[in-house]
Amino acid sequence: MNRLPIDALNPTETGAARVQKLFRTTAFKLSLAYLAIFTLCAFLALGYVAWNARAVLDDQIVSTIDAEINGLSEQYNAGGLRRLITVVERRSREPGASLYLVTTAGGDHVVGNVGFVPAAILATPGQSETRYGRSDSDAEAHRAIVRVFTLPGGFRLLVGRDTEERDRLRAVIGRAFGTSVAAVVLLGVIGGWLAASRVLRRVDAMTQTTRAIMAGDLDGRLHVAGNGDELDRLASSLNQMLERIGELMRGMRDVSDNIAHDLKTPLTRLRNRADEALRRPSTPDELRAALEAVIEEGDGLIRIFNALLMIARLEAGSAREIMAPLDLGAAAQGVGELYEALAEDQGFTLAVAAQDGVVVEANRELIGQALANLVDNALKYGVPSGGGPGRIVVAVWREDGFARLAVSDSGPGIPEGERTHVLARFVRLEQSRSRPGLGVGLSLVNAVVRLHRGTLHLRDNEPGLRVEVSLPLAQGDAVGAADLDRLEAR
Amino acid sequence: MTMLSEPRSPDPRGALWTGSMRLLIIEDDRDAAAYLVKAFRETGHVADCAHDGLDGYALAREGAYDVLIVDRMLPKLDGLSLVRSLREQKVATPVLILSALGQVDDRVKGLRAGGDDYLPKPYAFSELLARTEALARRQVGSGTAEETRYRVGDLELDRLSHRVTRSGREIPLQPREFRLLEYLMRHAGQVVTRTMLLEHVWDYHFDPQTNVIDVHVSRLRGKLDKGFPSPIIHTVRGAGYVLRVDEGVAG
Numbered sequence: 001m002n003r004l005p006i007d008a009l010n011p012t013e014t015g016a017a018r019v020q021k022l023f024r025t026t027a028f029k030l031s032l033a034y035l036a037i038f039t040l041c042a043f044l045a046l047g048y049v050a051w052n053a054r055a056v057l058d059d060q061i062v063s064t065i066d067a068e069i070n071g072l073s074e075q076y077n078a079g080g081l082r083r084l085i086t087v088v089e090r091r092s093r094e095p096g097a098s099l100y101l102v103t104t105a106g107g108d109h110v111v112g113n114v115g116f117v118p119a120a121i122l123a124t125p126g127q128s129e130t131r132y133g134r135s136d137s138d139a140e141a142h143r144a145i146v147r148v149f150t151l152p153g154g155f156r157l158l159v160g161r162d163t164e165e166r167d168r169l170r171a172v173i174g175r176a177f178g179t180s181v182a183a184v185v186l187l188g189v190i191g192g193w194l195a196a197s198r199v200l201r202r203v204d205a206m207t208q209t210t211r212a213i214m215a216g217d218l219d220g221r222l223h224v225a226g227n228g229d230e231l232d233r234l235a236s237s238l239n240q241m242l243e244r245i246g247e248l249m250r251g252m253r254d255v256s257d258n259i260a261h262d263l264k265t266p267l268t269r270l271r272n273r274a275d276e277a278l279r280r281p282s283t284p285d286e287l288r289a290a291l292e293a294v295i296e297e298g299d300g301l302i303r304i305f306n307a308l309l310m311i312a313r314l315e316a317g318s319a320r321e322i323m324a325p326l327d328l329g330a331a332a333q334g335v336g337e338l339y340e341a342l343a344e345d346q347g348f349t350l351a352v353a354a355q356d357g358v359v360v361e362a363n364r365e366l367i368g369q370a371l372a373n374l375v376d377n378a379l380k381y382g383v384p385s386g387g388g389p390g391r392i393v394v395a396v397w398r399e400d401g402f403a404r405l406a407v408s409d410s411g412p413g414i415p416e417g418e419r420t421h422v423l424a425r426f427v428r429l430e431q432s433r434s435r436p437g438l439g440v441g442l443s444l445v446n447a448v449v450r451l452h453r454g455t456l457h458l459r460d461n462e463p464g465l466r467v468e469v470s471l472p473l474a475q476g477d478a479v480g481a482a483d484l485d486r487l488e489a490r
Numbered sequence: 491m492t493m494l495s496e497p498r499s500p501d502p503r504g505a506l507w508t509g510s511m512r513l514l515i516i517e518d519d520r521d522a523a524a525y526l527v528k529a530f531r532e533t534g535h536v537a538d539c540a541h542d543g544l545d546g547y548a549l550a551r552e553g554a555y556d557v558l559i560v561d562r563m564l565p566k567l568d569g570l571s572l573v574r575s576l577r578e579q580k581v582a583t584p585v586l587i588l589s590a591l592g593q594v595d596d597r598v599k600g601l602r603a604g605g606d607d608y609l610p611k612p613y614a615f616s617e618l619l620a621r622t623e624a625l626a627r628r629q630v631g632s633g634t635a636e637e638t639r640y641r642v643g644d645l646e647l648d649r650l651s652h653r654v655t656r657s658g659r660e661i662p663l664q665p666r667e668f669r670l671l672e673y674l675m676r677h678a679g680q681v682v683t684r685t686m687l688l689e690h691v692w693d694y695h696f697d698p699q700t701n702v703i704d705v706h707v708s709r710l711r712g713k714l715d716k717g718f719p720s721p722i723i724h725t726v727r728g729a730g731y732v733l734r735v736d737e738g739v740a741g
Contacts, residue, residue, distance in 0.1 A: 334692070
């Protein structure tokens with residue numbers, strides 16, 4: 001058997017250890033994994049938005065520039081460089097994000113609202129993004145998209161547009177991105193923490209219960225929260241398992257109790273007989289008789305032992321596989337016939353009253369054994385208290401869709417108050433038995449009845465004891481019974 | 491079947507097997523095996539033993555044994571597989587299976603595997619001896635058609651007409667008494683135990699916990715012996731019953 005890591009289950013742990021344990025939980029690890037996935041998704045989604053927004057804005061800027069250029073080129077075509085300069089001068093004075101610059105071939109400022117632009121930009125015609133400074137301020141901190149043309153005579157024309165608006169939007173998106181990722185991470189960690197500690201609490205509770213059970217509290221059961229989640233399902237399956245184990249344990253304990261109880265007396269007797277034979281000088285005949293008595297006691301012991309073993313086996317639910325349809329009436333007749341002579345010898349009348357065709361799904365041997373035990377008990381304990389001949393009746397009939405079997409005697413019976421007690425003692429097998437032998441025999445009967453999914457009741461036979469057994473009818477027979485009832489109702 | 495009309499000397503233990511049986515005991519518990527070998531030798535039989543399934547199988551295949559006594563749980567090859575293999579190899583030696591698993595279904599499994607009888611542990615040696623002798627006798631008798639008439643001393647049983655006579659006088663018997671006598675006569679001279687009677691006459695394999703069989707036997711005995719000087723059904727203490735004619739009385 002594997003040793004359980006008891007230290008890991010220690011409930012009196014430090015806070016750090018608890019946090020560490022929390023991080024190790026499956027719930028927390030799952031939360032972290034989900035968190036990573038969500039963050040990645042948020043990242044991708046916002047990135048996509050930002051990228052698209054930028055593309056749209058860039059397109060807008062470029063098309064504005066295109067429109068300006070078209071206008072300027074019309075002016076240039078209509079009125080040459082002079083007209084262009086006049087228009088540029090006028091437009092430069094208008095407030096806005098549009099940028100204009102006309103320079104000489106050497107780069108000297110002719111007209112325009114751009115004060116500074118890198119010389120390399122002016123030297124290469126075409127579109128580019130650059131830093132620039134406005135002519136009305138010293139700051140160079142602006143950025144723009146510009147397009148440069150070379151005009152006849154080496155003049156350069158720069159048309160552009162400030163990208164501040166676009167950059168601001170980008171900044172806004174970036175901030176939103178950061179905030180939302182931070183929120184996702186924070187909420188994820190908190191959620192994971194909560195989920196993990198909730199699960200951990202329940203698992204800890206389970207662990208504690210399990211430890212208590214391991215320590216010997218076999219009646220302990222895991223708490224079922226009742227919300228039907230997977231932990232609940234696990235807990236209730238484990239509880240069912242514990243219940244079954246407990247049942248088997250109780251059965252075993254009862255059997256060992258019983259073995260101790262039932263075997264002690266005959267063992268003592270056996271030992272005393274052997275002892276006595278040894279102590280006294282005896283003739284070979286006396287020794288032989290003593291030995292035979294010892295063997296007889298031994299056989300009795302074997303018999304009790306077999307019965308106890310059989311009860312244990314039946315309680316464990318084996319032997320269910322060899323059941324076949326059995327005519328209960330015929331079985332009762334058979335056992336009745338077996339016991340009739342013995343009953344007569346002991347001053348009883350034994351009668352069997354059996355309906356025909358009461359068929360149950362059963363093991364013939366076990367039912368025979370149960371019947372034999374019931375008749376045997378009736379013979380042992382059914383002697384009428386007032387004297388006179390005892391009467392034992394074995395009855396088999398069909399009632400309410402069940403096969404019924406009753407063995408009744410005319411003995412002193414069992415007082416009503418004690419009947420449940422006696423029945424309870426079947427389950428636990430009695431500890432103090434007033435009538436030796438009754439326990440094992442009836443316990444075996446009860447075990448057989450339970451194996452056949454039946455019930456056993458003790459009733460007053462007025463006077464006497466009436467043991468009533470109900471067994472489920474065999475499938476085909478149950479249909480027949482229903483048909484019969486219908487016929488009778490007509 | 492050989493008729494046992496000749497008187498034979500009773501064994502002090504009640505075992506009346508005249509020939510000696512050759513037995514093979516396949517049992518891994520060495521103490522139990524040694525006890526059985528000794529006990530069988532003391533009752534006049536020859537017993538070998540094997541301590542695991544494979545050895546047992548080899549011995550059972552080559553040796554000419556009258557009966558094999560096989561424990562169910564054996565190392566290397568379990569008892570049931572051993573019996574099944576023997577039967578597949580057309581070895582027809584009677585097998586008595588011994589088992590600590592004394593459940594009804596275990597007995598059924600044992601017989602299905604090809605065993606001829608099944609005895610749960612713990613058992614009384616007298617029970618094992620009686621059953622082994624019955625198996626050995628059956629082996630001797632096998633091959634010949636079942637007799638329709640049994641005769642032991644002056645007692646005769648006709649299986650066809652269901653008539654029983656002693657010294658020519660008819661004895662009326664109930665059907666169950668007839669079957670009881672039939673079984674006792676088929677095993678005349680052999681000890682039959684109470685459980686053997688319960689199994690073969692009533693077809694029950696459970697333990698009746700009382701002397702229920704004794705009453706039936708004593709009633710039968712009463713009917714058979716009434717008016718005759720010598721009893722024909724004898725009680726063997728600690729074992730069971732034997733039907734035989736006492737020395738010097740039978741003719």
